[in-house]
Amino acid sequence: MTRSRRVIVCLDVDDGRVVKGVQFRSLRQLGDPAEMAARYEQSGADEIVLLDISASATGRETQWDTVRRTAERLFIPLTFGGGVRSVADVGHALRAGADKVAVNSAAVVRPAVISEASAWFGAQCIVASIDAKRDDCTQSGWRVFVHGGRTETELDAVAWARECVDLGAGEILLTSIDRDGGRSGYDLELTHLVASLVSVPVVASGGAGSAQHVCAVLCEGGADAALVAGIVHDGVVSVESIKAAMAGCGLAVRGDIVRGAA
Secondary structure (H helix, E strand, O other): OOOOEEEEEEEEEEOOEEEEEEOOEEEEEEEOHHHHHHHHHHOOOOEEEEEEOOHHHHOOOOOHHHHHHHHHOOOOOEEEEOOOOOHHHHHHHHHOOOOEEEEOHHHHHOOHHHHHHHHHHOHHHEEEEEEEEEOOOOOOOEEEEEOOOOEEEEEEHHHHHHHHHHHOOOEEEEEEOOOOOOOOOOOHHHHHHHHHHOOOOEEEEOOOOOHHHHHHHHHOOOOOEEEEOHHHHOOOOOHHHHHHHHHHOOOOEOOOHHHHOO
16 A cells, blocks of 8 residues: 655744744744744645744743644644653643654663653654754764754764664654755755654655755655645745645655646
8 A cells, every 4th residue: 555745834022023044053033833834724725733842942831732723723743842851741732732852962861761661651642853053073974963953962863863763763853964945955865864764654854945855854754744835825835836846756645735736
């Protein structure tokens, strides 16, 4: 049976508002996350990812009300990440309405948080979020960064992805910092390398500039899903047109909204 590929809209949130920047910097405000998430569901998004991008870096409490308000507007799955430091935080996110929880910086500090959360809530709820930047000093050529891409670690990104799966992560959210916000296309080499080495779905993130870029990362990059943000926020392309392009490339898509796409 051919599996459907997913289009996931990412809402980066800072202080309760959706923001977007380039390589995690130069942020500009775009709107209310709950309202934007509801609009993207109506336009055919398969899932929403809500990322509190400053909670880990600043050490502040996660804004659970934002998660709750957004989840209440949705029928499609919601993944939340940002400031998740413990199994208790994973539980808070799930009780607030998230279907899956992404863990990034906290897992680097204490990898057991993945295995503990997976054992308690199930692997299907746990997403290992990995922000990778090209670095030829690592074995694979990519290094893990944390705290919203601000802090370098000693971890090789590809090896860390495999370790996260071994620990119990049910999905990998893989972001190329080099490509983020640049709209030059996803990092196909990085995505393909990770997707070929792990046994769980890989969500490609960072660099989408067109519907064709989405098709490329799903076909050539081997990703199970593509994360989009700026190009749909700014109206460069729509979710409907992305799905139409995917169907045109022979990819199985969810729903029938592509029939009405231009």
